[in-house]
Amino acid sequence: MCAYTVSSDTLFALIVLILFIVYFKVTFSVNNNMVTIEVLNGSNFKKWKEDIEFAMEMAEVDLSLVTDKPRDLTVTSIDDEKLVHAFWMKSNCICLLSMRRSILDHLKGGLPTDCTAKELMTAISERYRVSSNADIGSLMQVLFNMKYDGNGGVRDYVIRIVDYQTKLKALKVDLPDTCIVHQALNTLPPEFSIIKTKYNSQDEPWSINDLISRVVAEDEKLKKKKCQVALYVAGSNSHKGKKSKTYINKVAHGTTKCNTRVFRKV
Structure with a gap:
């Protein structure tokens, strides 16, 4: 055993x-x-x-x-x-x-x-019945304290805001789409300032679907730009490293003249 x-x-x-x-x-x-x-x-x-x-x-x-x-x-x-x-x-x-x-x-x-x-x-x-007023207060508090932190994608963020709008509507609190669009745009980080300015400069309101398609497109542009910047920085650092390494090798092999000063003791 x-x-x-x-x-x-x-x-x-x-x-x-x-x-x-x-x-x-x-x-x-x-x-x-x-x-x-x-x-x-x-x-x-x-x-x-x-x-x-x-x-x-x-x-x-x-x-x-x-x-x-x-x-x-x-x-x-x-x-x-x-x-x-x-x-x-x-x-x-x-x-x-x-x-x-x-x-x-x-x-x-x-x-x-x-x-x-x-x-x-x-x-x-x-x-386990809960007062509808308590539910409304809780949902409103969450909705108007939301901030986009970059996790999960901007599309999911807007959809979560719309989900709270739907839950409030079921409790007879009907928030118009224009309110949701404003709330979503106002809680996006400064990187989305271009799309915010574009919306504020227009008289025609956006629908929820318009908002989602525009912020997703803007998010893709921002990601692409960040990727290009990262590649440029990486390439620049790599190029500098190669130049420095080449210069050091030339000096080591005597193919590059170095300006040196010889100090004699007087």
Whole structure:
């Protein structure tokens, strides 16, 4: 029998991995589809709800999340009603199991047990409901404090600004495209001053697509210019190095005369 020893670092890594699997995500098979859901821990309800809805829809068992329970079957029920009823019951069972399995145990207290998947989602949503005013304030703060730092590309930066505009619109705060264009241009670094001046000198406003195409084109020009400058500097340094090296070699071999002064002691 072989004895294996585990270092403290390895043991710690294994514990972290186990905690991650248990407390952060669950992965299981639904209708032969592997789905991963972030575990509801009390502060990530929005992400958890999105994961549940996406996973159930991808597995084609989300019927019970979006519809109420159908009427009970009777002797007069037709085949279509029986088919819908059977599919809904299966969907409800899978959705309930998926939801309850992805919630930490101490958060399950007070939640209804004899209910449909749609009713359970409604109950959980009520528990973690956040004021729309708080959402608006948070989104506005992020939007108007954004600055382009060069990471991710200027196209992605503008799209992120538009994403906040869309989220605010869903909360009935409709920011016009002209406001978004101004915000995007004003938060670009000084290197984009040419395109800012061009926009301010025109009377016709730009659309979001116009903005994206123009700033991306300007970004490409700036990158190309920086590349050319870098190549020029590298070439200049290389040329200077060659001249210096050649001069030194000539002096060493006596092919170049050096002006030297001989000082005699008087």
